[in-house]
Amino acid sequence: MLDIRWVRDNPDAVRQMLVNRKATFPVDELIGFDERRRRLLAEVEELKARRNQESKRIGRAQIDGEDVEALKEAVRRISSRIKDLDQEISDVEVAQRDLMMSIPNMPHESVPIGDDEEANVEIRRWGTVPSFSFEPKPHWELGEKLGILDFERGVKLAESRFTVLLGLGARLERALINFMLDLHTGEHGFKEVIPPFLVNTRTMTGTGQLPKFGEDLYRCVADDLWLIPTAEVPLTNLHAEEILEEKDLPFYYTAYTACFRREAGAHGRDVRGFLRQHQFDKVEMVKICHPQKSYEELESMTACAEKVLQLLEVPYRVVCLSTGDMGFGATKTYDIEVWLPSQHKYREISSCSNCEDFQARRMNTRYRPESGGKPRFVHTLNGSGIAIGRCLIAILENFQNEDGSVSIPDVLIPYLRGVTRIGTPQS
RNA sequence: GGAGGAGUGGCCGAGCGGUCGAAGGCGCUUGACUCGAAAUCAAGUGAGGGACUUUGUUCCUCCGUGGGUUCAAAUCCCACCUCCUCCGCCA
Numbered sequence: 481m482l483d484i485r486w487v488r489d490n491p492d493a494v495r496q497m498l499v500n501r502k503a504t505f506p507v508d509e510l511i512g513f514d515e516r517r518r519r520l521l522a523e524v525e526e527l528k529a530r531r532n533q534e535s536k537r538i539g540r541a542q543i544d545g546e547d548v549e550a551l552k553e554a555v556r557r558i559s560s561r562i563k564d565l566d567q568e569i570s571d572v573e574v575a576q577r578d579l580m581m582s583i584p585n586m587p588h589e590s591v592p593i594g595d596d597e598e599a600n601v602e603i604r605r606w607g608t609v610p611s612f613s614f615e616p617k618p619h620w621e622l623g624e625k626l627g628i629l630d631f632e633r634g635v636k637l638a639e640s641r642f643t644v645l646l647g648l649g650a651r652l653e654r655a656l657i658n659f660m661l662d663l664h665t666g667e668h669g670f671k672e673v674i675p676p677f678l679v680n681t682r683t684m685t686g687t688g689q690l691p692k693f694g695e696d697l698y699r700c701v702a703d704d705l706w707l708i709p710t711a712e713v714p715l716t717n718l719h720a721e722e723i724l725e726e727k728d729l730p731f732y733y734t735a736y737t738a739c740f741r742r743e744a745g746a747h748g749r750d751v752r753g754f755l756r757q758h759q760f761d762k763v764e765m766v767k768i769c770h771p772q773k774s775y776e777e778l779e780s781m782t783a784c785a786e787k788v789l790q791l792l793e794v795p796y797r798v799v800c801l802s803t804g805d806m807g808f809g810a811t812k813t814y815d816i817e818v819w820l821p822s823q824h825k826y827r828e829i830s831s832c833s834n835c836e837d838f839q840a841r842r843m844n845t846r847y848r849p850e851s852g853g854k855p856r857f858v859h860t861l862n863g864s865g866i867a868i869g870r871c872l873i874a875i876l877e878n879f880q881n882e883d884g885s886v887s888i889p890d891v892l893i894p895y896l897r898g899v900t901r902i903g904t905p906q907s
Numbered sequence: 908g909g910a911g912g913a914g915u916g917g918c919c920g921a922g923c924g925g926u927c928g929a930a931g932g933c934g935c936u937u938g939a940c941u942c943g944a945a946a947u948c949a950a951g952u953g954a955g956g957g958a959c960u961u962u963g964u965u966c967c968u969c970c971g972u973g974g975g976u977u978c979a980a981a982u983c984c985c986a987c988c989u990c991c992u993c994c995g996c997c998a
Contacts, residue, residue, distance in 0.1 A: 526967090
C-alpha cells in the first residue's frame with residue numbers, strides 16, 4: 481500500500497508508474513474519495529467536539545437541578561447527524577482502502593522500464609554451462625526412468641500438476657531442504673521458523689496476495705483460511721501490528737514450507753514435468769529491516785540465494801526484472817535463473833524482492849526510532865532460498881550421465897548418507 | 908464438542924454511566940544526591956488522525972472486535988474473537 485498523502489501530492493508519478501507496469505488504476509477516483517473523506521472528517525469532528533462539550537454541560541446542569549430537556553433535544557439532533565456522517569465516512573474509507581489495496585508499488589529508479597521479460601537486464605552469470613557428449617534428457621524422462629518421479633500417480637491422487645516423489649527422489653528433496661536451512665541458519669544469520677501453512681485473510685492481505693490475487697490461491701471456505709503460496713506470507717506477517725525497537729532490526733527469518741498455487745493463468749505452460757506444480761517445496765528468506773538498509777539487504781539476500789547454487793555447482797544467472805515483469809508489491813526484484821540443459825535456457829529458481837514499506841503499511845509493522853519520535857514503517861524483503869523442486873530438476877538435468885543415472889553434488893552427499901549417484905551405471 | 912471464568916497502557920493491576928486516556932505499582936527516560944553505582948527524592952513516560960500562530964497549543968478517535976441503549980459508555984445490553992480451568996475426543 482502506498483501513502484495516500486504521497487499519492488495526493490504526486491498523482492502524475494503514480495500515473496507514470498502505472499504505464500511502466502502496464503497496469504490500470506483509477507487514480508482520480510481515489511483522490512476524489514480522499515478529498516471527500518477529509519471533508520467529512522473535519523465536519524464530524526467539529527460536531528463531536530460540540531457534543532462532548534454539551535453533554536458535560538447537561539451533567540453539570542442536572543446537578544444544579546436545572547431543566548435539561550431542551551439541551552438534551554439539541555444534543556440528540558447533533559448525535560443523530562454524527563451517526564449519519566460516521567456511516568458515510570466509514571463507507572468512503574472502505575471504498576478508499578479497497579482502491580489503495582489494489583495500487584501496485586512504485587518501482588525503484590534503478591529498475592529497467594519495459595513491457596515484459598524481454599526488458600529484463602542480465603546482471604551476472606556464474607558457473608559453466610555443462611557440455612554433454614550425448615543428448616541431455618529432460619528431467620521428467622530421467623525421473624520416471626529412475627523411479628523417483630511419478631507423474632501418473634500424482635494425477636491419480638489429486639489432479640494434474642501434482643507429482644509423487646519416491647525413494648531417492650524424496651530423499652533428495654529432503655536433503656536439499658536440510659542443506660539450505662543449515663546454510664541460511666549457520667552461515668547467513670537467519671532464524672529458522674516453522675509457520676502455519678494455512679493463514680487467515682488478514683495475513684494474506686498484509687503481504688499483498690489479497691484482495692487482488694485470490695484466484696491464484698487455494699482456499700478453505702469452511703474455515704475462511706488460505707493455503708500459503710509462499711512462506712513469505714507467514715514470515716513477513718510475523719510482526720504484523722507490532723512496533724519494533726530500532727536496535728532489534730534487522731530480523732532475518734527462513735523457513736521450509738510447502739507452497740500451494742492454483743496457477744490459474746498458466747494453462748498450457750510447462751505442462752510436462754515437475755517445473756510448475758500446484759504444490760511445491762521451498763525454503764524462503766524474509767528480512768524485516770531499517771528503511772535506509774533495504775537496498776543493501778536486497779543485495780546480500782540475493783547473494784545468500786546464489787550461495788546455494790554455487791555450493792551445488794549449478795550454473796545460473798541473475799537478472800533484474802523490468803517494470804512490466806515485476807510483482808505487485810516489489811520495488812526491485814532480482815530473479816535467479818538456473819541452466820536447464822534440456823530446454824537449453826535459464827529458468828527461474830529464485831526471486832528476491834525489496835518491498836520497501838509497501839507490505840509494512842498493509843501489516844502495520846513499524847519500529848520506534850532510537851532518537852525518539854513517532855514510529856515509522858519498516859522495510860520488508862523476501863527471496864526464495866531457493867525453490868526445492870526446481871533445484872531438484874536442475875540437479876537431475878545438469879548432473880545426468882549418459883546411462884541415465886544422476887550424480888549427486890558433493891555438498892549433498894552427507895545429507896544422503898553417502899549416496900553419490902542415483903541409478904546404477906550400466907557400463 | 909460440553910460446562911464455567913477472563914480480556915484495561917511495555918508489564919501487573921484499580922475503575923459508583925459524566926471532572927477517565929484511565930488510580931496505584933513495576934519498568935523505562937531525565938534531573939537531584941554520589942568519586943561512581945545502588946538506594947532515595949522529583950519530573951516525565953501509549954497509539955492514530957486532523958487544524959493552526961507547526962516542535963508547541965488544540966480537536967477527534969482508541970479500555971479484545973463489531974453492533975446497540977443513552978444527552979453522555981472502559982462502565983449497561985447483544986453477537987463474535989481470543990485466552991484460562993474442568994470434561995469428552997484426538998496425532
